[in-house]
Structure formats: structure tokens, C-alpha cells
Amino acid sequence: MTFRIGPRTSQIIFYVILLTMTAIVVIVLFFIIFYVLRNGVDQLTLEFLSDKTREMGKEGGILPSILGTLFITVVATVIATPLGVGSAVYLVEYTRAGPIRRIISFGADCLAGVPSIIFGLFGFIFFVISMNLGWSILSGGLTLAVMILPTIIRTSEEAIKSVPHTYREISYSLGGGKLDTILRVVIPTALPGILTGVILGIGRAVGETAAVIFTAGSSLGLPTSIFSSTRTLAVHFYILAREGISMPKAYGTAAVLIIIILAINFIAYRLMHRFIARYY
Amino acid sequence: MSKISIKRLSLYYDSCQALKDISLDVESGEILAVIGPANSGKSSLLRALNRLYEIDRASIEGDIRLDNESIFRLPINVLRRRIGIIFATPVVLPGSIRKNISYGPRLHRKLSKSDVDELVERALKSANLWDEVKERLAESASFLSGGQQQRLCIARTLAMRPEVIMMDEPCSGLDPISTAKIEATMLELKKEYTFILVTNNTKQAARVSDRTAFFYLGELIEIGSTQRLFTSPVDRRTDDYIRGKFG
């Protein structure tokens, strides 16, 4: 007995397969988030967040890592934002299709694809050793700055491109120069989009491990200056989990990380939407 | 001496010539209407006068003089302050009404808060918009109606105290009442400013202008007093156009 599948049936089968696979992807994502949060929220006491880390993380809280993450991220953002936004402004406002634009774009695209362990190696040999900055907040921040640069460039570039051309025309027709126009019209208008890029960059920096563990080290002391070695949340979590120091503390740290990442993505998403609603 | 004097002006975009050997004068204190079918080069003419064509990467031949001085010798920001332009679609910049109006003046000098207050009020009054918006100067300009936005654009240009105001089909998207308000504004301001009005609406040209120039495919076909041009045009094409035979 032969059995032929009609076009309608095959259509339905096809649809169901796609739907199931997509559903699996979404379920996996929610499962990861849910699982980490469910096992970690019990740990999230004020004490856990504000206490020093004791006995390698078996006891105490995660204050040093919270501060370390904060400082490194601030350094990275403060350095990468002007470079990224400046690059984007130059790409959109000063170049036309041609070799210069191609080179700059190529640099950003390639850098975006470089894996974090390579940034780790580079930061280690360049910032930590050659520039003699040691394992420090500064070395880690500089390394992460290079890493998040392409994210900021690309997102800002899109935002600046979407500023209506007529705005620039108005500014010129009122006697504004190019720089006036960029500073007073283009950047303020593109600001939500630019901020989205910066926030996404911050998200990448906060979650990063391989690039910071070899540049900022893993010291558990409270950072005292930009030259202190420090241990970020992601690194702390990695060490807790991999060395099996304390599962409850590992879940707690993971929950903090996930909450920060969710908040960052949510803010970026909202900003982007406000921006899109306004200009598309 | 004419306010603006254009000598043998040609303008080229990458591939096409948009203006062909135009010579014409604009007299101080007049309203000169520029009419013509689509693609006749009307907008290009305005963009040549304040050198806005430069951002389109167009190129130019011939000379344009403002008060007998070549505009190519003037610093570009000075030129654009002296010759203002209003576009067909009103474009308000993001930000408040107040910010929109003070944008131009702020580019050129430091202004105290009271300077800005004064300048905003004067510009809005001249543009016949003050009464409608005086309560909400700090609100976003994008909530104004289309007609109000266009008058805001006029106020924004007036705030720079230009000498010449060019308008490119300023009423094309507006209702008759808003149009009437803008025309009234022009007639009031005529004492202090010189106007060049590009319009698709021959009736509007007839209502407000002193002289009219007819452009066709980049050429200046005919120019003369509005009354004469509309009653007894010399050229066939002018006649056809004002009788509406061009579609």
C-alpha cells in the first residue's frame, strides 16, 4: 500500500516541525533563566550583596566582585563610548563609499568576531605585561573597552544614519557648520539609539569572563584604586562553580548576574523601541 | 542696485543640468514669485542662492551677488544667515518650540535667558504664531499642527534676522486658512524683507507677488510684473502653464 502525502498535509507537518523547534529554542532560554533564578533567589539577601567574601567564597557575600564588576565596566564604558560614537559619527557624516569607510568598517566587523579569549591574551600581553599595568581594574577595563568597541560603533552608526537628512539640511540652512549640526542636532536626536549601543556594550562587559580573568586577575580584596587587582562577578561565579567551592553561593552569584543582564537588555530594548517608534 | 543679482547661472547634479544659464535680479523689498512645472529647477535655484547645493555635491557656473558682493566670497554661515530658506514640508527639530527658534541665533552668539525670551516672542509675533503657542513654549514642537509647524519654521528663520527669505512651496501641504495666514504674514513682513516665493499655485503667485518668473526645464522663460505676466504672457509656454495646460 502506498501512502502519498498531499500538499496540505505536508504543509501542516512542516509548520508543526518549525513551531516545535522554535518553541524548544524559546523554552530552553526561559528554562535557563528560570532555573538560575529559582535556585539563586534564596541567596539574595542584603548581607550577601553587601558582605566581604570569606574563605574563597564559601562564606560571606559578593561585595568585592560587585564593586570590581562596576569599576571595570565603568572604565571600559568611559573609554569605549567616545571612541565608538566618534567612529560612528565619522563613518556616517564624513565618509562616502570608498576605501576609508571600507577599512574602518572592516576593523569594526572583524573586531566584533574576535573571541574573548583572544582579547584575554592580548590584554594580558599588552596591558598587563608590556604596558606594565599589572592585573588591575585598568587593564581589565581597557581590554573590555576594545572588546565592546564594535558593539557601540555599529549601534551608534545605525542610530546616526536614521536621523532624518532634513534635520541636517535645516541646521545648515540656519547657518550651522558641520560640527554644530553634529553636536546640536545629529547626536541629540540619535541619543536613544546610541545609548542602546552603550548599554548593550555594558551587558557584554558585565558577563565577560575569559577577557577579564587574565587582565584583572581574581583577587578577592576590596578594590582600593584603579590599579587594584579584582575579581568580577562572572569570574567569581566561574571559580565557585568550577572548583565546586559552594553551590548555594554559585547560584546566588549567577542570579545576580542574570538579573543584571535581564535589566540591561530590558532597558536597551525599551530605548530602542522608543527610538524606532519615533523615526521609522 | 538689486538685492540679489544672478549672472549666467548654471547648476549641475551628477548627471543632469538643473539650471541653464539663468540671469535675473531680485529687487530689495519685493516678493518675487517663481513658478513652473515639476523639474523646472525652482528648488535648485533657491539651493544655489544660499549654497545649500554644496551638500548635494552639485556644481555651479556663473555668479551670484548679494548687495553687489559675490556669495562665494562670503563665509558660508554668514551667507545662510542673510538668506534664509523655508522648505515645502515643515521640519521641526526635536525639542521645544523655544529651542527651535533659538537654534539659529545660538549658533552665532551667546544668549542670556532674557535675550532668548525676547527673541522668541518677537519671531513668533512676526510669524503670527505667538497667540497660539505663547502658553506652551517649552513643549515639544512636534505636537503643533502642520500649519503651525510651517509658521514655526518661518519664525525660526526670522529669528536669525535674515535679509532675504526664500520659500519653497511653503503652503503645498496646508489648508486654505493656514495658507491665508502665511500669505498675510508675508505681506506684513514685506516692508523689512525681500522674498523669493517658489510656488506651484499660480493663484497664490498672483495674490501676493510683485513680479513673477516662469521656469521651464531649467530655463528662465519669462520674467515680469505679476500682473503683466498673468494677463499677457509673451511666451507660448508661459501661457500654456498659467492656463493649466501642463497637467
Place this chain on the structure above:
Amino acid sequence: MKDKIAEKLLLFIALSAIISLMLITFFIFQQGIPLIFKAGLGNFLSLKWAPTRGGFGILSMVVGSLMVTAGALAVGIPFGLAAAIFLAEFSSKAIQKTLKPIIELLAGIPSVVYGFIGIVILVPFIRETFGGPGFSVLAASIILGIMILPTIVSISYDALLAVPNTYREGSYAVGATKWQTVVLLLLPAARSGIVAGIILGMGRAIGETMAVIMIAGNALKIPGSILDSVRTLTSTIALELGYAAGDHRGALFACGSILFLIIIVLNIIAIRITSRK
């Protein structure tokens, strides 16, 4: 005048990305290449990795990297493409608007969290179901496959959306069903974008470090089955950089150079493909 200075300054800033890339290339190669010459190609491509005793063979790690990457693609491509097709062709605007950011959120989750989920859920599951240590090629492939999903989905999705609607209409007009249209027309038309997405995903997988260290077991031999432990180039670097010195460190940078070379080649291919249009 002000404008001229600003332009020069901005040009300088704009070169920061390419300058960084050049610095990275220079330092990685400068630290790694001499060791390859010193050890000799025969030693470098051998199986013996004992860097403190003159053994610099990276073969098992290269094979390990390739295996987990192939595994990741085997997981990531079908699911990634399915989700992209579902989103682009079978979803309403509202569903697209909800699902796209959700899938992009997958990219935001730190790799250590993926590794952790691998340790606490996937590894025990594999150990109990299939036997073996659990820390394995299979575990690494599944986790990496999930990690590269967002890259594959979002680039393939954009490529599918970029196919003009007239194609679809033309196909329906001759009586094709939706899925015939997808398979026979849209996938071929969006091919280059999809391939670029896969290549970038491949770069992600081959370069991923922390998650792999946590779940691959890291044994220094070529795995005999997908249930065996495996060690990649990236894990070797991360596991040993902390204490390596002298030639050992050079050898780790040599691993980095090989990895970097692979990544740059993949990137250039992907950039070529996407910018051809």
C-alpha cells in the same frame, strides 16, 4: 577651522577599531609565531602536548576544537534555521516583535552561565542516560549549539526578510504551497545571508572558552566517541595561561595565533558574503 580640526580628530578616533585589530594581530603573532619556528612544524603538529618538557603538539586540541564546532553546528543550524524561517515566514508582526528580542537575549546570557547549566543539568543527564563521564563532546556541542543560535537566527532572519515579496507572490501565483516556496525559493534566495550567519556562528563556537572548559572534560587526547572528554585550543589557553612562563606561554600564544587566524579567515569570508549585495 573648528570643523577641520574636528574632522581630523574624528578620523583618528575612527581608526581606533582597525588600530586595535592591528595591535591584537601583532601581539598575538609576535608572542606565538617564534615558538612555532623554534619547536618546528613536526613537533607543533604532533599529538604530544607537554609544554614544560618540550612537547608542543596541538593536534589533539585542534581536532577537539573542530569536533565541538561541528557538533555545535549540527545542533545550531537546524534549530537556528527553523526559528528563522518560522519567524520570517510563519509569524505575525506581533510574534516577530516578541520572539526576536527573546532570542537575542540568548546572546546576552554570559557564557559562564551556559557552562554552569551544562555542569548541573546536561552533564549528569548525559552520564546517566548514555554512560561515560558526562563531560564530553556531546555536552559541549549541545551547549555551544544553543550559544550560537542567536547569531544564526538573527542573520538568517534578516536575509529571509530581505527577499523581495514579489518572489513569494510569483510562487504562490503558480500554485506552490508555503513550504514549497520556502524550500525551493526563499532559502536559495537568502542563501548567502544564511551562510554568513552560519560562518559567524562557527566563529563563535570555535572561539568560545569558558562554557567549553566547564563541560568538555578537557582530557588531552583525541576523543574516540562523542561521549568522550575533549579539550579545545581555547580551553588549553585559558587553563594554562595563569601559570605558564617562557616557551610554555609562547606555546599558548601559538595556539592563540592559530585560533586567531581561523577566526579572521571566517570573518573575512562572512564580511565578503554579506557586503556583496
